[in-house]
Amino acid sequence: MAAQKDLPKYTVPSLTPEEGAKVAAILQERLHALNDLQLTLKHIHWNVVGPHFIAVHEMIDPQVDAVREMVDAIAERIATLGVSPKGTPGAIVSGRSWDDYDLGRASTIAHLGALDEVYVGVITAHREAATATESLDTVTNDLLIGHLHDLELFHWFVRAHLESSGGSLSTGGASTETGAAAAAEKSAQGKP
Ligand SMILES: [Fe+2]
Numbered sequence: 230m231a232a233q234k235d236l237p238k239y240t241v242p243s244l245t246p247e248e249g250a251k252v253a254a255i256l257q258e259r260l261h262a263l264n265d266l267q268l269t270l271k272h273i274h275w276n277v278v279g280p281h282f283i284a285v286h287e288m289i290d291p292q293v294d295a296v297r298e299m300v301d302a303i304a305e306r307i308a309t310l311g312v313s314p315k316g317t318p319g320a321i322v323s324g325r326s327w328d329d330y331d332l333g334r335a336s337t338i339a340h341l342g343a344l345d346e347v348y349v350g351v352i353t354a355h356r357e358a359a360t361a362t363e364s365l366d367t368v369t370n371d372l373l374i375g376h377l378h379d380l381e382l383f384h385w386f387v388r389a390h391l392e393s394s395g396g397s398l399s400t401g402g403a404s405t406e407t408g409a410a411a412a413a414e415k416s417a418q419g420k421p
Contacts, residue, residue: 235250236249237249237250237310237311237312239311240310240311241310241311241366244310244365244366249310249312250310252365253310253311253312255361255362256306256307256310257307257314257315258324258354259354259355259358259373260300260303260304260315260316261315261321262325262351262354262355263299263300264300264316264321265321266296266347266351267296269330270296270344271289273330273340273344274293276332276333276334276335277335277336277337277340278334278336278337279336279338280336280337281338281390282337284337285340285390288386292383295379299376300316302372304316327350331343331405331406331410332406332407338391338413338414338417339410339411339413340410341390341391341413342399342403342409342411342412342413343406343407343410344387345391345398345400346400346403346404346406346409347406348380349384352377352380352381355373355376355377359373359377391413399413399415399416399417400413
């Protein structure tokens with residue numbers, strides 16, 4: 230539970246200040262994650278090379294726009310709960326529990342493999358946050374569920390590039406961005 234000095238002076242009606250602080254803390258982590266995601270997506274937009282460049286380059290921008298809308302909605306929900314949202318670059322870096330995206334200039338298929346892993350991480354944590362707010366604050370829960378509709382759709386857009394006609398993913402079994410990138414590239418080159 231948040232210390233007394235960290236509690237908001239007010240929060241939304243029907244929540245206690247303790248509950249408001251707890252929901253805001255859950256949202257703050259999602260704010261870091263989606264701020265990181267929208268920057269990472271732009272980084273990919275700028276760094277993809279090779280065949281299918283324009284398709285992947287142009288697929289990414291609507292995802293950036295949508296994630297930026299989610300960032301704004303999350304930050305404004307934190308403020309609505311009576312807590313100050315933290316959106317500065319330093320706060321993102323010190324507040325996150327994951328490493329920077331691994332790839333620089335790389336093939337479209339390598340970036341898509343790594344992005345598959347990125348979306349797995351973001352969506353898994355977003356679902357956990359949605360579950361954690363289910364009984365605590367239905368409005369925040371609804372906000373996060375709304376984001377998941379789009380995040381899971383975007384994840385499918387990425388995975389459709391990695392999927393065989395038999396329905397398996399070339400990144401299947403990978404657990405790191407570099408591992409997924411290497412697996413996707415190997416599969417695209419026709420190697421078993
Ligand atoms: Fe651009």
